[in-house]
Amino acid sequence: MSAKAGALPRAPGGHSPWAVALVVALATFMEVLDTTIANVALRYISGGLAVGPDEAAWVVTSYLVANAIVLTASSFLAKRYGRKAFFMWSVALFTLSSVLCGFAWNLESLLLFRVMQGLGGGGMAPLAQSILADSFPPQKRGQAFALYGLAIVVAPVIGPTLGGWLSDNLSWHWCFLINGPVGLISLGLMHWLLQDSDEAVKERRSLRARGVRFDIVGFVLVATFLGSLEVILDEGQRKDWFGSNLIVVFASLCAVSFLLMIPWELNHRNPVVDLKLLFKRQFGACFLVMMATGAILIATTQFIPQITQEYYGYTATLSGLLLAPGGLVTVAMMLVVGQISGKVQPKYLIAIGATIVALAMYRLTWIYGDTTFSFFAWVRVYIGIGLPLIFISITSASYEGIDKSQTDQASALINVARNVGGSLGVSLAQNVLAYRQQFHQTRLVEGTIPSNPAYQDTLARATQYFSTYGDKGVDAQGQAIAWIGQEVARQVAFWAYIDVFLVLAIVSASAVPLAMTLSKVKLGGGAPAGH
CATH class of the missing domain: 1.20.1250.20 (MFS general substrate transporter like domains)
Structure with a gap:
């Protein structure tokens, strides 16, 4: 039976292309949401796992690096094993690791599960574009990509607010657990609605017939380079940079993998990363x-x-x-x-x-x-x-x-x-x-010495204040000294953040x-x- 004139052609598998677009947008929304939902919860994560703010920042960076690594391989893997299969495996891994993140018992386990989550999420966004292109005729793709783009730009808007509300009213764990039911719904809809196009099936068979293989060596070199670089940058400050054997080892891995990666990728017939670009x-x-x-x-x-x-x-x-x-x-x-x-x-x-x-x-x-x-x-x-x-x-x-x-x-x-x-x-x-906190701490503390007239004047005024309004059971001068210490720490932090924002401006x-x-x-x- 022929389709009515002007009717939108069906997507591969006979389903409505708009239904396909919605399920693809839902999965993409979930993945993009996770790039920002945990950012405002880092203070809760830091306190809950008894780690410093700089260590908690790994929760963000580990996800991004793992996500980037998989992005380099997603195109070939989707062509070789099928878009539907690879998309569903990506969503399944993302959903499982999200739930595991919610049950993480220490920083190490959370980082492991965040890496898994990044590996799952890395294959979702680029595949979504291919699926939409297969599901819609050329003249309607603009509308489909508009819906997809809406999911991408709205998710980061909702992420911080939702993450903050969940952390304040439930716990930071729910920033990750919320993906569980959404992921399961997405998987069910994908199994029902998605189907590889005839062109994608032909391309997959062609790759298999020609014996085209995945550039596993290039992938390992890229992953080693990016992963080692991230460890160096994240741990260098705490480990005294090259005074630490750990940093020396990872710096060596980073350098060797980079030097090997360039000639390998430039000369490989099917490189995981086309460095010529x-x-x-x-x-x-x-x-x-x-x-x-x-x-x-x-x-x-x-x-x-x-x-x-x-x-x-x-x-x-x-x-x-x-x-x-x-x-x-x-x-x-x-x-x-x-x-x-x-x-x-x-x-x-x-x-x-x-x-x-x-x-x-x-x-x-x-x-x-x-x-x-x-x-x-x-x-x-x-x-x-x-x-x-x-x-x-x-x-x-x-x-x-x-x-x-x-x-x-x-x-x-x-x-x-x-x-x-x-x-x-x-x-x-x-x-x-x-680094700048250490620098400003050294400079500001230089002024808080007993021989400094300005310090003596501030101490005297603060002592007078606390003797009038402070805790009567506590020595007023002790309260004043503690207050000055708190103000110095506060000013150190402000100056350090100012330096951070100046660097980002540059x-x-x-x-x-x-x-x-x-x-x-x-x-x-x-x-x-x-x-």
């Missing part, structure tokens, strides 16, 4: 810009809630709500930028976006003890204006000048850049925070000259569909 001026510049953007995106969603909870007395919920206005502006800007991107060269939009973000980060260096909620919220709004200018424009710019056969690799590498940049950004900020500003080196692209044509 990175050597192209256009794509290489886009890769670096996306790394800088990922660093700002992830670092700000972690460090703004961190400082507001530790030094301004905000609850996790309030810290999450602080990020929400910026997220809503991001959603609106995605629509605006989508309209103007066909009329303005990507290089100019990227440069404008990076400038706005850099100025917003510099604005954060104005924080002080009485900084208000609206100050932080407005900074996030400005960041929310700038980031979409970069994210959308980088897509069309990165595909310029590459072969159609390389679009899968290009799509994967741009996503890798975002995740690796986010992980490196958090590690960089954490190291700057720790990182964002560095994207401006990179953007201006990009070539002009043909406007209005859109980017080729990636995987």
Whole structure:
């Protein structure tokens, strides 16, 4: 029986393509949500597992690195073993590891399960695009990708607020346990609705017939390089860098894997990472810009809630709500930028976006003890204006000048850049925070000595205050000395965070000259569909 004129063709398997789009968007929403939901809960995780804030930051970085590693392999594995099968295995691993994260008993177990979660999540987002492309005719794909894009931009908006509310009212464990029922529902719907297209089946059979094998050596080298680099950056400050045997071992692994990876990937017939793309001026510049953007995106969603909870007395919920206005502006800007991107060269939009973000980060260096909620919220709004200018424009710019056969690799590498940049950004900020706290502590303590007249005057005034208003059962001078110590620690923290935000402003500003080196692209044509 023929389809009615004008009716939307059915997706592979005979189901409605919109039903397929909804289930794909649901799974993607769940995965993207997890990149930000735990950020505002790090203080609870730190306290619950009895670890420091810098160690708790591994909860974010371990997920991002594992996610990036799998992104490099997702295209080939989906083609070789089937999109439906690989997508379902990815969702199943993500769901199982999410539940295990919720039951983690110490930091080591939580990090192991977060790595597993990242490995599962890394295959979901790129596969979703391929499934949508197979399910919709070309003239309707724009609407399908709009629904998919909505899931991607709304999830980070909801993530911090939901994570904060769950942490305050239930426990941080529920930031991960909530994925359990959502994942099971997604798996059931996928089993029922998804079906590989005839073209995908033919491609899978062709790969098997030609004996094309997965680049396992390249994959191991990439994983070793990225994993070792992350260990060095996360543990270096605590382990005294190269004074630690652990750091020396991982630095050696990082260097050796990097040196072996380059010739292997450049000469392999089917490389897991097409390094030749990175050597192209256009794509290489886009890769670096996306790394800088990922660093700002992830670092700000972690460090703004961190400082507001530790030094301004905000609850996790309030810290999450602080990020929400910026997220809503991001959603609106995605629509605006989508309209103007066909009329303005990507290089100019990227440069404008990076400038706005850099100025917003510099604005954060104005924080002080009485900084208000609206100050932080407005900074996030400005960041929310700038980031979409970069994210959308980088897509069309990165595909310029590459072969159609390389679009899968290009799509994967741009996503890798975002995740690796986010992980490196958090590690960089954490190291700057720790180092500058030590620096400012040394400088400020120099002034709190008995021979300093200013210190004596402050001590006398504080002692008089506590003798009048303090605890009568406690020595007033002792209370005054303790108060001065607390104020010094507070000022040390503020100065260190100011340094962190200044470094992030410089990182964002560095994207401006990179953007201006990009070539002009043909406007209005859109980017080729990636995987």
